[in-house]
Amino acid sequence: MPERGRTARIVIADDHEMVRRGVLATLADVDGWTVVAQADNGREAVRLVEMHKPDVAILDLSMPELNGLDATRRILSARPSTCILILTAHESEQLVREVLSAGARGYVLKSDAGLTLVRAVEALLEGQTFFTSKVARLVLEGYLRGNAAAEGESADTGQTLSAREREIVQLLAEGASNKDVARQLGISVKTAETHRSNIMRKMQFASLSDLVRYAVRNRIIEI
DSSP states (O other), X not given: OOOTTSOEEXXXXXXXXXXXXXXXXXXHTSTTEEEEEEESSHHHHHHHHHHHOOSEEEEOSXXXXXXXXXXXXXXXXXXXXXXXXXXXXXXXXXXXHHHHHHXXXXXXXXXXXXXXXXXXXXXXXXXXXEEOHHHHHHHHHHHHHOSHHHHHTSOSXXXXXXXXXXXXXXXXXXXXXXXXXXXHHTOOHHHHHHHHHHHHHHTTOSSHHHHHHHHHHTTSSOO
C-alpha cells in the first residue's frame, strides 16, 4: 500500500459528471496521484477496479445498476487491497454503520470534499480510516448511545437479502424487466424469474411497488 508522497492509482465512480469533474480537479493537484478510470454506475466501477487495480476507489453511494454499498462489497471481495472511500451527500448514522460493515475505510460528505478529500485519500493510503467531522460525530454519538437505536432503524423485515438478491432488487426497482436483469447479470431469463419470485416470497412483497418501497427505505436506490 503506497505511503504519503508516493504514487497512487485512483478510480472515481459517481453518476453525476460534474461531481466526477470536481473530484478529478481536486486530485489533479497532488503530485504522483493518477485517476486511472471513471465510472458512472456501480457495476462499471467494479469492472474498472478489477481491470485497473487501483490503490483507492472513490465511490458515490447512490448509483444506478449497483449502488455504492454493494459495489464496495463486490470490489473488496475481488480485490481486498483496494481502499474504498465513500463520497456522498448522506450523513445517516445507520448508513455509516452499513458502509463500515461493508469494508469501506473512509466516509466524506460531498459538502466537505473540497477541504477534506485529499486528506481522506492520504489517510487511506497510510492504512488509516477517515471520516468527515460531521460523520465522526455521528459515529461517536451512536457509540455512546449503544446499539439499541441502530437496531431500531434496521430493515422492516426479519429476512435479509444476499448480495445477488440485492443486485436484482436494485435492477427491478430501477425498472428493469426480467430480460434486462438476465442480460446484465449474465444469467438466463428463467433464472432471473426464479430469483424475482424467491425475493417476492422471501420478503413478503405483494407487488413491485412493495419492492420499490423496500429498495428506497433501505437505500438500495435513491429517488
